[in-house]
Amino acid sequence: MPAVHRNSRPVLRPVLLALIAAISLGACQTRQSQLAQDDESAWYIGAKADKPFDIPLVDTNRLDPKYRRQTVAYTGLEPAGTIVVDIDQRQLFLVQEGGTALRYGVGVGKQGFSWKGEARVGRKGVWPDWSPTPTMVSLNPDLPRTRKGGLDNPLGARALYLYQGNRDILFRIHGTNEPWSIGEQMSSGCVRMLNEDIADLYERVPVNARVVVKRGGKPRTI
Template sequence: MSLTRRGLLLGMSALLAGCSTSGPNHRANYASLPDERFPLPAVPLDKIKPELRRQEVAYATKYDPGTIVIDTPERRLYYVLGEGRAMRYGIGVGRNGYALAGSAYVGRKAEWPNWTPTDNMIRRDPDRNLRYAGGLPGGPNNPLGARAVYLYRGGNDTMFRIHGTNQPQSIGQAMSSGCVRMLNHDVVDLYERVTVGGRVIVLQA
């Protein structure tokens, strides 16, 4: 075999091998998480639109590594990795008039957090929310899902969160009370990356 032909075959083999490993490993990203306090089953990929699946992407930005950029109109959250790269997640966002804008920071984080509706949420929908005025413990039926990242400004809780959800069909939609929703598998991944004090930028149209 000539060196030219051998080199061509080796190059094709490397390319084919790379196709199976270099792209986003969506199936592994959404595999079961049995070690969670409330184990999370695998998410079938056909339940997640390809454009909403977690993946590392090219992302040119002026923000430092470790910054969270929430692009509300795009329904995407970017965790800046640096060197022109970011981890991108599909998100659900607030309805018109119920969204944070500008800058904030991570005030605290919680695993399987408790949820208490705000006074405004109770006033808007007492039939649904009044029963939880005393709080709802973390778990599969909790609307905050597996993790919550609490957004602060000037030492004060803004009452906006980045959190998981027990309504995965809401990802990609504008239907929340202002918080940013993520698939539970995605918020678990983000939670491990972010640090308390980390910067958060919320972009609006």
């Protein structure tokens, strides 16, 4: 099990402040949040060993209890191994055997940007690089064409890339360096999780895992 450094506080404040002040990077980026006015460094309580960067650990006492990782009863019809994202509740479920699920809090797309439907995990990434879509570039030609993975990258520590068939639909389940956005409807479409939570989910689900994203109580088949 990776070592947890309880007494070390990652030096995140400068990069987080720079990120919040930066121009929006696109589909997985947020608008500036009023919640970010709080002292960013107060959100962090240490780091968990990881490569090539340690994963910043969040003080989850700052979150509403319903957004903290926990095992819950699950009555849905999806089989074990399915990822179910409830946009309305801002929660992600990994269905388990025996009528339970692991539940995580998530941040979702702001009004008009939240995707829903069925997909699969087409690939997975560790501290992934970020790149804008062609649409983003057409709207903002000055966007950087790539951003290397790291603490100041909007995709965070891990990413699950959603596909339909062999087509990357450009929506992700990924980490975030804005933990205050969990439970909020802020992003431009992607589903974001605490870095420690997406790292946990990443280890539990394989490529080709089924993903169901619900809004208004049900998914829309595309």
